Amino acid sequence: MMDWTDRHCRVFHRLLAPTALLYTEMVHANAVLEGDRERLLGFDALEHPVALQLGGSEPERLAAATRVGAAYGYDEVNLNVGCPSDRVQAGRFGACLMKEPLLVAECIAAMCEAAAIPVTVKCRLGVDELEDYAHFAGFIDTVAAAGCDTFIVHARKAWLEGLSPKENREIPPLRYEWAYRLKRERPQLTIWLNGGITTLEAIDAHLGQVDAVMLGRSAYHDPYFLHRAHAHLAGTPVRSRVELLRAFGPYVQAALDRGVALKHMTRHVLGLFAGQPGGRQFRQVLSEGAHRPGADWSLIERALAATAGAASAAA
Ligand SMILES: Cc1cc2nc3c(=O)[nH]c(=O)nc-3n(C[C@H](O)[C@H](O)[C@H](O)COP(=O)(O)O)c2cc1C
Numbered sequence: 001m002m003d004w005t006d007r008h009c010r011v012f013h014r015l016l017a018p019t020a021l022l023y024t025e026m027v028h029a030n031a032v033l034e035g036d037r038e039r040l041l042g043f044d045a046l047e048h049p050v051a052l053q054l055g056g057s058e059p060e061r062l063a064a065a066t067r068v069g070a071a072y073g074y075d076e077v078n079l080n081v082g083c084p085s086d087r088v089q090a091g092r093f094g095a096c097l098m099k100e101p102l103l104v105a106e107c108i109a110a111m112c113e114a115a116a117i118p119v120t121v122k123c124r125l126g127v128d129e130l131e132d133y134a135h136f137a138g139f140i141d142t143v144a145a146a147g148c149d150t151f152i153v154h155a156r157k158a159w160l161e162g163l164s165p166k167e168n169r170e171i172p173p174l175r176y177e178w179a180y181r182l183k184r185e186r187p188q189l190t191i192w193l194n195g196g197i198t199t200l201e202a203i204d205a206h207l208g209q210v211d212a213v214m215l216g217r218s219a220y221h222d223p224y225f226l227h228r229a230h231a232h233l234a235g236t237p238v239r240s241r242v243e244l245l246r247a248f249g250p251y252v253q254a255a256l257d258r259g260v261a262l263k264h265m266t267r268h269v270l271g272l273f274a275g276q277p278g279g280r281q282f283r284q285v286l287s288e289g290a291h292r293p294g295a296d297w298s299l300i301e302r303a304l305a306a307t308a309g310a311a312s313a314a315a
Pocket of ligand 1: 001002003004024025026053080082083122154169194195196197214215216217218
């Protein structure tokens with residue numbers, strides 16, 4: 001997720017969910033080819049398995065970027081066919097590609113040819129007036145024929161005009177049934193479901209119908225939910241929030257030693273105590289202190305102490 005799932009976030013999420021597949025922010029193929037690669041693509045070995053999500057619509061450029069991603073060590077490359085922002089539409093990539101299944105198929109064929117790692121697609125159910133199941137299934141079939149066997153379906157359509165990206169994640173209704181039906185009718189494909197999944201019960205219900213689920217906002221805003229989901233599915237004990245946060249310590253210290261400011265890491269942990277007594281104090285101590293020059297791990301310990309203090313006062 002753009003601006004959220006950077007490398008620091010992904011390491012934290014890896015500690016919370018040791019076996020989940022993690023995704024980078026979307027990176028345009030041209031940026032991969034022409035930009036600062038280490039800044040855009042660098043990641044920590046701890047993050048595996050990790051997928052690089054690419055944006056773009058030019059087959060050769062996407063193929064070249066896939067080659068770079070594979071050489072960097074990514075476990076999968078995913079093509080974004082779901083983002084509806086204006087910038088994306090101007091560049092003719094993201095969700096507007098739902099209207100161009102043949103072009104997406106060309107891109108996928110070139111990307112599959114370029115590297116031996118899996119190439120997957122994240123898509124919507126449709127865009128604008130294209131909102132019938134037949135078009136959606138036809139899009140999937142055309143792209144699958146080009147070599148993609150895994151689709152992450154954000155189970156709502158997008159309006160390319162009139163709705164902001166945020167509204168496009170909330171207003172078009174979720175139609176999980178379309179993803180279920182796709183899986184029933186095309187059992188050979190691997191279908192992931194995404195959109196609005198916020199409870200363990202929902203995860204269980206969806207996993208009865210599709211192969212996997214992807215969590216977006218719920219995992220980011222409430223990282224402990226991501227951990228509980230992992231423990232639930234893996235059948236492993238739930239660890240405490242404090243234990244999980246301290247497990248992030250060695251990574252944070254190593255990054256501080258490299259000159260990374262604390263705020264770049266703490267911003268991803270602010271929701272760890274969401275809904276808990278002391279959660280507000282946790283956020284507050286970190287938000288106020290992390291941007292100060294020289295802020296280090298001791299701030300996190302202070303935030304934990306403030307949280308524990310507020311929680312015991314409330315008990
Ligand atoms: C801040 C933000 C950034 C996002 N960036 C991306 C992105 O780079 N690539 C992508 O495929 N989806 C992106 N999304 C969409 C999410 O991956 C997901 O499809 C959407 O939020 C619905 O799932 P959820 O209800 O679990 O959050 C983003 C969402 C948010 C909130």
